[in-house]
Amino acid sequence: MKKLLFLSVIFILVFGLVGCGNDQSANQNADDGNSNSTSNTTSEGGSSPKSGGSLIVAVSGDPDVMNPLYANDRVTLTIQQSLFAPLYRMNNGQKEYVLAESFTPSEDNLTYTLKLKDNLKWHDGEKITADDVIFTMESILDEKQNSSSRSNYIFKGKPLTMKKVDELTVQFILPQVSAAFEGILLDFYPIPKHVFENETDLSQSEKNQHPIGSGPFKFKEYKPGEYVMLERFDDYFAGKPYLDSIIYRIAKDPNAANIALQNGEINMRMVDPQDYQKLNDTGKFNMVTFPEGRLFFMAFNMNTEIMSKKEVRQAIAHALNKDEMIATAYISSEFADPAASVFTPDTLYQTNDVKTYEYDQAKAKELLAAAGVTGNEKIRIAYANNNKVATSLSLYTQQKLQEIGLTVELIALDPNAYSTKIFDKNAKDFEITFGGYIMGEEPDAYKSLFQSDADYNYARYKNPQLDALWEDAAVETDPAKRADLYKQIQQTIGEDVPYLPIAYPKAVIAVDKKFGGLEEAKPIPIAMFEDLSKIYVK
Amino acid sequence: MIKVIVKRLLQAIPLLFFISIVSFLLIKLAPGDPVQSFVTPDMSQEDVERIRHNLGLDQPIYVQYVRWLINILSGDFGYSLISHRPVLTMIAERLPATFGLMGSSLLLSLLIAIPLGLYAAANKNGWFDRLISGISYVGISIPIFWFALLLIYLFSLKLNLLPSIGMRTIGVNSAWDVIKHGILPCLVLAFQNASVYLRYIRSNTISQLEEDYVQIQYAFGSTKREVLFHHILRNVLLPVITIFGLSIPNLIGGAFITETIFSWPGMGSLGVTSIFSFDYPVIMAITMFSSLMLVIGNLIADILYSIVDPRIRPKG
Numbered sequence: 001m002k003k004l005l006f007l008s009v010i011f012i013l014v015f016g017l018v019g020c021g022n023d024q025s026a027n028q029n030a031d032d033g034n035s036n037s038t039s040n041t042t043s044e045g046g047s048s049p050k051s052g053g054s055l056i057v058a059v060s061g062d063p064d065v066m067n068p069l070y071a072n073d074r075v076t077l078t079i080q081q082s083l084f085a086p087l088y089r090m091n092n093g094q095k096e097y098v099l100a101e102s103f104t105p106s107e108d109n110l111t112y113t114l115k116l117k118d119n120l121k122w123h124d125g126e127k128i129t130a131d132d133v134i135f136t137m138e139s140i141l142d143e144k145q146n147s148s149s150r151s152n153y154i155f156k157g158k159p160l161t162m163k164k165v166d167e168l169t170v171q172f173i174l175p176q177v178s179a180a181f182e183g184i185l186l187d188f189y190p191i192p193k194h195v196f197e198n199e200t201d202l203s204q205s206e207k208n209q210h211p212i213g214s215g216p217f218k219f220k221e222y223k224p225g226e227y228v229m230l231e232r233f234d235d236y237f238a239g240k241p242y243l244d245s246i247i248y249r250i251a252k253d254p255n256a257a258n259i260a261l262q263n264g265e266i267n268m269r270m271v272d273p274q275d276y277q278k279l280n281d282t283g284k285f286n287m288v289t290f291p292e293g294r295l296f297f298m299a300f301n302m303n304t305e306i307m308s309k310k311e312v313r314q315a316i317a318h319a320l321n322k323d324e325m326i327a328t329a330y331i332s333s334e335f336a337d338p339a340a341s342v343f344t345p346d347t348l349y350q351t352n353d354v355k356t357y358e359y360d361q362a363k364a365k366e367l368l369a370a371a372g373v374t375g376n377e378k379i380r381i382a383y384a385n386n387n388k389v390a391t392s393l394s395l396y397t398q399q400k401l402q403e404i405g406l407t408v409e410l411i412a413l414d415p416n417a418y419s420t421k422i423f424d425k426n427a428k429d430f431e432i433t434f435g436g437y438i439m440g441e442e443p444d445a446y447k448s449l450f451q452s453d454a455d456y457n458y459a460r461y462k463n464p465q466l467d468a469l470w471e472d473a474a475v476e477t478d479p480a481k482r483a484d485l486y487k488q489i490q491q492t493i494g495e496d497v498p499y500l501p502i503a504y505p506k507a508v509i510a511v512d513k514k515f516g517g518l519e520e521a522k523p524i525p526i527a528m529f530e531d532l533s534k535i536y537v538k
Numbered sequence: 539m540i541k542v543i544v545k546r547l548l549q550a551i552p553l554l555f556f557i558s559i560v561s562f563l564l565i566k567l568a569p570g571d572p573v574q575s576f577v578t579p580d581m582s583q584e585d586v587e588r589i590r591h592n593l594g595l596d597q598p599i600y601v602q603y604v605r606w607l608i609n610i611l612s613g614d615f616g617y618s619l620i621s622h623r624p625v626l627t628m629i630a631e632r633l634p635a636t637f638g639l640m641g642s643s644l645l646l647s648l649l650i651a652i653p654l655g656l657y658a659a660a661n662k663n664g665w666f667d668r669l670i671s672g673i674s675y676v677g678i679s680i681p682i683f684w685f686a687l688l689l690i691y692l693f694s695l696k697l698n699l700l701p702s703i704g705m706r707t708i709g710v711n712s713a714w715d716v717i718k719h720g721i722l723p724c725l726v727l728a729f730q731n732a733s734v735y736l737r738y739i740r741s742n743t744i745s746q747l748e749e750d751y752v753q754i755q756y757a758f759g760s761t762k763r764e765v766l767f768h769h770i771l772r773n774v775l776l777p778v779i780t781i782f783g784l785s786i787p788n789l790i791g792g793a794f795i796t797e798t799i800f801s802w803p804g805m806g807s808l809g810v811t812s813i814f815s816f817d818y819p820v821i822m823a824i825t826m827f828s829s830l831m832l833v834i835g836n837l838i839a840d841i842l843y844s845i846v847d848p849r850i851r852p853k854g
């Protein structure tokens with residue numbers, strides 16, 4: 001999931017789509033007080049699951065390439081969730097095995113032994129074996145195949161190596177200890193060797209047009225611009241899914257898609273908080289509201305002289321009221337929780353024991369005075385003009401900073417010009433910007449935002465001690481010590497505030513009430529539900 | 539005649555060449571990068587650069603252009619940078635949907651605009667003329683996305699008569715089902731086109747009505763109806779042919795906004811997606827096909843001219 005992209009976050013209109021939030025319970029109904037309108041508990045009407053029927057899920061466009069080696073966009077990841085199975089998943093910090101029977105590190109943490117379940121089948125009936133796992137990993141590591149996952153398996157310039165033990169067992173041998181390895185392998189979806197073996201370019205292979213997967217649903221039909229249809233895979237190891245088929249239907253315009261949802265042309269869609277009330281009032285939908293594992297933040301450009309002063313950043317943090325910001329950007333606190341740590345609550349070792357900055361204008365002014373800021377300096381806020389959340393928060397911030405005596409200029413940019421500007425590591429022509437990310441459960445992924453030379457270091461934040469902490473935490477295999485290192489990291493960032501965490505937004509999925517099993521299917525970021533095989537027609 | 543056609547087609551070659559250079563430059567100089575669709579936060583800079591190199595995107599623009607041009611000339615339109623599928627296949631599978639929608643809306647708008655335009659001109663400044671002119675002004679100025687959503691709201695949600703998105707009901711394979719899905723987008727496009735055409739036809743008819751030959755026909759005792767449909771129509775068709783010729787590239791290029799709102803699986807929605815992801819092989823292919831159709835459309839218009847109006851028949 002960490003594959004997910006700020007990129008999308010940054011330039012895409014989709015921004016409003018998501019929410020964040022922090023409750024540990026994955027599936028929290030937004031209005032608990034009104035249970036008959038939104039609840040989706042297991043005891044729905046006492047009806048027991050039955051087989052049959054189909055579910056039409058709205059997606060916003062065509063999938064890029066239906067091959068896990070290249071799945072980076074929201075649509076492809078959503079379809080992949082049903083089409084391919086991973087080795088294991090993580091559930092509240094516990095491994096839940098899927099294709100794997102077991103996955104165990106050696107004493108020295110350099111060798112991980114993967115044992116596959118026996119009698120697993122690809123959708124074409126062939127057996128899933130260690131050879132498929134090895135083939136997949138070799139393809140990812142092959143420089144000619146352009147898989148974006150490759151960097152995950154390169155450790156200090158050296159790739160991991162593999163050894164086939166028997167038909168179902170593979171050893172992964174790491175060149176150095178990596179505490180993040182188990183987390184990284186969450187994104188590993190084997191592809192069938194017997195299908196792709198002789199292809200020179202896997203991304204351009206014709207085989208991607210009718211993928212052979214390993215998940216609970218198999219590929220049936222793809223009509224470009226219209227839909228992707230999957231049907232039940234009867235030999236799925238965890239049991240036959242209830243639904244006969246799932247159709248991922250392309251609905252590009254959100255307003256038209258909401259009407260299609262109400263008409264029954266679509267049964268499930270991720271919706272904006274703005275549309276919550278309208279759709280909920282129809283009484284036709286379960287509105288599944290859950291934390292999306294996203295952080296929305298303000299970034300200070302520390303290339304600029306004024307933002308290189310810690311007091312100024314802290315002063316700005318004191319000048320803003322997070323509750324007001326959430327009301328401004330997310331309509332109500334139902335759709336976002338105020339954020340403290342730069343880690344989202346679903347990330348391992350996340351802690352709220354970090355320095356927070358209560359709303360206090362007097363203190364803000366004091367800090368500005370201490371930093372020698374006179375108020376004549378101009379603060380420029382850059383944002384993409386198609387990003388509704390950033391736009392409203394820029395206006396809010398302008399007003400609040402003027403109240404503490406700063407001069408603020410807003411720079412609204414077209415999305416491409418904006419992304420060029422924020423990726424420019426030497427940019428000095430703005431002081432503040434906004435951004436968001438979904439990084440997933442593995443805390444190591446976050447370092448691409450915080451290390452001094454990291455590509456996504458929007459704050460141009462340079463702290464050698466912190467850089468070292470990230471490196472230490474990546475190789476620390478003792479969970480208690482690792483937790484402590486990540487706590488130090490979060491606290492250092494909390495003190496230095498290169499980024500000011502604002503909110504953990506929540507996502508809302510509207511699902512037609514005729515479908516049950518939503519809680520068992522488990523709502524997750526991006527792909528909407530973890531396991532659609534648990535969903536049934538009531 | 540054949541000589542003229544060949545000459546015109548040869549003249550089009552430098553034009554197409556020029557269009558390809560300008561479009562290529564525009565795509566490449568705009569901020570943004572197709573490699574972004576490969577990049578994930580945990581990728582190393584070396585891997586990003588290697589992918590850029592593998593795709594040939596690290597070369598100077600003119601090298602990339604020449605490489606593209608050589609491939610095009612040998613009939614190779616390449617692969618999409620996003621879906622990694624052959625560009626020609628992607629275009630071929632979108633063409634029928636766009637052709638059907640654009641063709642039917644073009645036909646419908648001519649069927650609406652010609653009689654209404656003639657009739658409005660014949661009754662210049664009458665109540666009918668004013669009403670039609672008023673409606674056509676609305677048609678020209680109304681934001682298309684708003685009008686499309688309004689129709690979806692009314693006909694799909696409130697009246698529940700027509701589907702709101704897509705080209706067919708999943709699992710249903712009938713022509714009637716496709717037509718039902720096409721009605722709303724076709725109406726949206728036809729309303730706007732007809733409004734434009736109508737204004738051309740009306741003003742042209744008005745100027746024709748003042749011509750001497752019209753007065754003579756009246757003097758010979760022709761009725762207004764005979765004059766309009768037998769004599770004026772032929773002359774009024776000239777601007778209509780021009781418009782028709784200019785509409786031909788749309789039959790291929792599709793309608794960006796309308797197709798996107800209705801999730802119509804045509805070239806327009808493919809174009810929008812490609813532009814947002816900087817997928818230049820696809821953008822260039824669509825641009826070149828549309829340009830070629832523009833050239834052909836103009837040629838067809840010229841040939842039709844000479845059929846309708848012997849005065850401009852080419853000599854030789």
